[in-house]
Amino acid sequence: MPASRRGKTASSCLITGERGAVVKEWGGRYPVALGYPNVYQVGMGNLGFLSMYAILNAHPQIVAERFFLPDGGQKKPPVLTLESGRPLSAVRLILFSISFERDYLHVLEILKYSGLALLADDRQPADPLVMVGGVATFINPLPLSFFADAFLLGEGERQVPQVMELLLAGQQMKKSELLLSLSGVPGVYLPNSARKKSVEDCAPVKIPHCSDLDRFVPTSVVTTAGFASPLSASYLVEINRGCPRGCRFCAAGFVYRPFRNRSLPSLQPIFEAAMENGYRHFGLIGSALGDYPHLKELCSWLVRKGVAFSPASLRVDCLDAELLELLRAGGVKTLTVAPEAGSFRLRKLIHKQLNEEQILTASRLAVMTGIYQLKLYFLMGLPSETVEDLDDIFYLVSKIRKIMLDHRQSKQKSIQLTVSINPFIPKPHTPMQWAAFAGLKSLQEKQQYMQKLLRPLGNVKLEMENPWDAAWQAMLSRGNRDMGRLLLAMVERPQSPRRLIREAIKNSASLFAAQPLDIPLPWSFMQHHTSAETLLHMYQQLGPCS
Ligand code: SF4
Incomplete structure (x- = not known):
C-alpha cells in the first residue's frame, strides 16, 4: 500500500472511534494543524493539547485539525491531519503543543516527514508558519530556536485567540511583517530576532497566566473508545x-x-x-x-x-x-503519593515538608479504608544525597508495606506497593535550576543499590527511569540554542540517534554541573511569576545544594 494511503487509513481508523472530534469544511476558513509531537495514545490524554483544539475550533473562521507522531515503526507513514487526512503543507499554521522536552526531537521528525524544511530560515514564504507552545516551552524553549517561527510561551487561553486574530487579519502580509505584528502579544517570543543576540541582550518576555480559570475549563473535548491511554479512557x-x-x-x-x-x-x-x-x-x-x-x-x-x-x-x-x-x-483503587525522599533531612531540603508520621498515617488510613494499592514517587540524585538517604527510602517503603499488610481488612486481600524512583532533573525557573545533575555513573550505582534493597520485598514493584534517558532529559531541560544543532544532526542521521545522544551526554559535563550563580542562565529572558532574584534567594537558602 502506498505510504500516503497507509497514513489516511490509519487516520480514519482513529477518528471513527472518537467522540467530540470537530470536522469542518475548509472553504474560506483559516486552516491550522494542531500537533502533539508524540503518538496518538499519548497526545489524547493531554488536556493542554485538547484545550487548544477546543479554543481554535470555537472560532468560526478557523478550522483546526489534529496530527500526531506517526506510529509506524521504522516505516513512518506521512503525517496527515486526522480530521481530513491532509498533509501539513496544506495548512497556514502548524501549531505544536509540547508538554515534555523529550518530544522536541519529534517536532523535527514531523517536519521532515512532512517534506518541510527544518530550519525556520530555510522555509519559503508559501510554507505554513510553525509555532510552538505548551508547558515544555515555557520552561525552556531554546533547543527549538532554530526551527520555530514563533513560540507562544505561557498559558494559552487568552494568548492564542489574540494571536489568531492577528493571523486572520494579516493573511496578505509578508511572513516577516506578520511575525513582527505578533510580538506585542504577551508571551510571544520570536526566536529569529533573538538568535542574533546574547542572553543579556534578549528583550524580557513576560509569561502570561490565565487570571480567571472559571471562564474556560479544560476537559477531554475529544475522547476515544478503548484505544488510547489510560488517562483518555x-x-x-x-x-x-x-x-x-x-x-x-x-x-x-x-x-x-x-x-x-x-x-x-x-x-x-x-x-x-x-x-x-x-x-x-x-x-x-x-x-x-x-x-x-x-x-x-x-x-x-x-x-x-x-x-x-x-x-x-x-x-x-x-x-x-x-x-x-x-x-x-x-x-479509587490506587492512591498515588510522592514523598520524593526517604529521609526527613532531604525532604526538608527540597521543601517537601512531610514527616514520616504523616506518610505512615495516610498509608494506614488508605488500607483501612479499602485502598490496597499505593504508588510512591521518589527522587534519586538530589544534591547532597548520601547512602543513608537511600537507605531511608528502603526503611520508609518497608514500614509502609508492613502497615499495609497489618491493617488490611482481611488476610485474603493482597496489597501492591509500586515504588517509582526517578532521577532528579534540575529544571529551569525553579530554585534548583542551578543545582547539579547527578550524572550517569552515580545514578547507575545508586539504582543497583536500590534494586538490591527493594527487589527482595514481596508486594513491592520497583520502577526506575533509565539514567541515559534522564541525562538526555537533563540536557534538553538546561540546553541553550546550540542544542538545536544536536537535534538537527539526530534527524539528519537517523541511523545513529542513540550514539549521538550518548556522545553528547559524555561531552556535557558543564551542562550537568552546578551552574555559576553570577552568569545569567540562557532562559533568564523569560519572566515568570517568581523573579530570578527570589529563585536565587531560595536556592541559597537550601544550604548543601548551593
Ligand atoms: S510544588 Fe510540585 S511537588 Fe510540591 S506539592 Fe506542589 S505539585 Fe507537588
Whole structure:
C-alpha cells in the first residue's frame, strides 16, 4: 500500500472511534494543524493539547485539525491531519503543543516527514508558519530556536485567540511583517530576532497566566473508545492550576504560579454535561488537588451522582479518613503519593515538608479504608544525597508495606506497593535550576543499590527511569540554542540517534554541573511569576545544594 494511503487509513481508523472530534469544511476558513509531537495514545490524554483544539475550533473562521507522531515503526507513514487526512503543507499554521522536552526531537521528525524544511530560515514564504507552545516551552524553549517561527510561551487561553486574530487579519502580509505584528502579544517570543543576540541582550518576555480559570475549563473535548491511554479512557476535567507548596525542584509548582482554583459552580455543569453524554468515569486534574478548598464537596457530589473518579497525585498531609472514604466510594483503587525522599533531612531540603508520621498515617488510613494499592514517587540524585538517604527510602517503603499488610481488612486481600524512583532533573525557573545533575555513573550505582534493597520485598514493584534517558532529559531541560544543532544532526542521521545522544551526554559535563550563580542562565529572558532574584534567594537558602 502506498505510504500516503497507509497514513489516511490509519487516520480514519482513529477518528471513527472518537467522540467530540470537530470536522469542518475548509472553504474560506483559516486552516491550522494542531500537533502533539508524540503518538496518538499519548497526545489524547493531554488536556493542554485538547484545550487548544477546543479554543481554535470555537472560532468560526478557523478550522483546526489534529496530527500526531506517526506510529509506524521504522516505516513512518506521512503525517496527515486526522480530521481530513491532509498533509501539513496544506495548512497556514502548524501549531505544536509540547508538554515534555523529550518530544522536541519529534517536532523535527514531523517536519521532515512532512517534506518541510527544518530550519525556520530555510522555509519559503508559501510554507505554513510553525509555532510552538505548551508547558515544555515555557520552561525552556531554546533547543527549538532554530526551527520555530514563533513560540507562544505561557498559558494559552487568552494568548492564542489574540494571536489568531492577528493571523486572520494579516493573511496578505509578508511572513516577516506578520511575525513582527505578533510580538506585542504577551508571551510571544520570536526566536529569529533573538538568535542574533546574547542572553543579556534578549528583550524580557513576560509569561502570561490565565487570571480567571472559571471562564474556560479544560476537559477531554475529544475522547476515544478503548484505544488510547489510560488517562483518555476517563473524561478529564482540570480542577485547579499551580500549587501553593513551592517544592524547590518542581517546575509545575513554579511555572504555573500563582495557585488558582475553579469554583464549584463553574465545574458542576461541566461534569453534568459529560454525564448526560454517557461518561461515567472522570479524571480530576490539578498539580495540587489536595489543596483544592472544595475537594471533599466535589468528591461527595460525584459519589452522590453515582459516577467514578480518580484524582491525580495527592499530598499525604491532605488525606484524612473522610477524604479517603470518598475516594474509595468514587472507585479509587490506587492512591498515588510522592514523598520524593526517604529521609526527613532531604525532604526538608527540597521543601517537601512531610514527616514520616504523616506518610505512615495516610498509608494506614488508605488500607483501612479499602485502598490496597499505593504508588510512591521518589527522587534519586538530589544534591547532597548520601547512602543513608537511600537507605531511608528502603526503611520508609518497608514500614509502609508492613502497615499495609497489618491493617488490611482481611488476610485474603493482597496489597501492591509500586515504588517509582526517578532521577532528579534540575529544571529551569525553579530554585534548583542551578543545582547539579547527578550524572550517569552515580545514578547507575545508586539504582543497583536500590534494586538490591527493594527487589527482595514481596508486594513491592520497583520502577526506575533509565539514567541515559534522564541525562538526555537533563540536557534538553538546561540546553541553550546550540542544542538545536544536536537535534538537527539526530534527524539528519537517523541511523545513529542513540550514539549521538550518548556522545553528547559524555561531552556535557558543564551542562550537568552546578551552574555559576553570577552568569545569567540562557532562559533568564523569560519572566515568570517568581523573579530570578527570589529563585536565587531560595536556592541559597537550601544550604548543601548551593
Ligand atoms: S511537588 Fe507537588 S506539592 Fe510540591 S510544588 Fe510540585 S505539585 Fe506542589
